[in-house]
Amino acid sequence: MPEALDRAGLTLEAVSIHVDGAPLLDIDCHIPPGNILTIMGESGSGKSSLLDFIAGFLKPALHAEGRIFLNGKNLTDLPAQERHIGLMFQSPLLFPHMSVMQNLMFAIPARVRGRQHRKEIARQALEDVGLNGFGDRDPATLSGGQQTRVALMRTLLAQPMALLLDEPFSSLDQARRAEVRELVFCQARKNDLPVLLVTHDEEDALAAGGLVHFLDNHKNNNGCSKVQQPQISIAKR
Numbered sequence: 001m002p003e004a005l006d007r008a009g010l011t012l013e014a015v016s017i018h019v020d021g022a023p024l025l026d027i028d029c030h031i032p033p034g035n036i037l038t039i040m041g042e043s044g045s046g047k048s049s050l051l052d053f054i055a056g057f058l059k060p061a062l063h064a065e066g067r068i069f070l071n072g073k074n075l076t077d078l079p080a081q082e083r084h085i086g087l088m089f090q091s092p093l094l095f096p097h098m099s100v101m102q103n104l105m106f107a108i109p110a111r112v113r114g115r116q117h118r119k120e121i122a123r124q125a126l127e128d129v130g131l132n133g134f135g136d137r138d139p140a141t142l143s144g145g146q147q148t149r150v151a152l153m154r155t156l157l158a159q160p161m162a163l164l165l166d167e168p169f170s171s172l173d174q175a176r177r178a179e180v181r182e183l184v185f186c187q188a189r190k191n192d193l194p195v196l197l198v199t200h201d202e203e204d205a206l207a208a209g210g211l212v213h214f215l216d217n218h219k220n221n222n223g224c225s226k227v228q229q230p231q232i233s234i235a236k237r
């Protein structure tokens, strides 16, 4: 395996997460740019905690070891805002006191200058997800699928270098889910982002088209279940 420092993409090196001192999961993996790694598993198997660790928000009761590299840079000790990782959750979490356009413009990095220029970027983003003309709307007046599409573009406008998706489609009905899912995956590939997707839905995993790893709470022989592949190994203890 090449050195993490030389690799484009998201690398987790000997990551081990504990909750209240008890081991929760171990993972070693590399997600190349434009690829999606799906993690599935029972409730409580540590999926969200893993994303929290990568994003830099691990909760106080949890403790993690190991290193995180993004495009060769060691993120492990950096504060969340310096990691350049985009997050999408089950709930779109748009700012309710801002219009759709303001939500999008807020995400654009400050180094992108000029109000008109920023507005045009946000307008184009809305057009890209079929929401032309929705800029002045209050987010609460949008359907769940429309809110998720805005949330996706808000995440991408921040120019992340990787995406972490935690059940981002689960509030959508089946038809809308497939449509929004395609859009998210397509945008991730277009932006050449490594993506870690957490889902309970097998169709999400199939549609992602990458490696799928399953964590479960069932203990076998020594209390461990382990999956190993050339690029990745995950152990649930």
Ligand SMILES: Nc1ncnc2c1ncn2[C@@H]1O[C@H](COP(=O)(O)OP(=O)(O)OP(=O)(O)O)[C@@H](O)[C@H]1O
Pocket: 019, 024, 041, 042, 043, 044, 045, 046, 047, 048, 049, 050, 059, 060, 061, 062
């Ligand atoms: N702040 C916390 N304090 C104590 N224990 C926690 C805390 N956050 C998570 N845990 C525990 O860590 C374990 C993993 O939780 P986590 O939310 O990562 O699981 P998950 O696989 O994402 O579950 P779900 O599918 O239900 O979202 C669980 O046993 C949970 O109770």
